[in-house]
Amino acid sequence: SGDYLIIRVNIDQYLSGGSCELSLIQDGGIVYGETVDIIDSASTATCAGFNVPITRLGSGDFGIAVRIDSGDRNGTISGNVEL
16 A cells, blocks of 8 residues: 555454564565564454565565564464565
């Protein structure tokens, strides 16, 4: 959106805290990383959100990996984007 790559992650279960770690990967290497808190809701959770300035990335294909850690629960959500 405009000058930012906006990434939002909804988690379909209740987690009471923890972190979401974003890695943007290009050509096999991490080109951008950021960690935000998990925000809990009544029965679900979400990552606080990532607004990545496009100027930090350039263009091309990027892999997206978001590692979620909350106590004994963890996992990775992945995808890709072309800028």
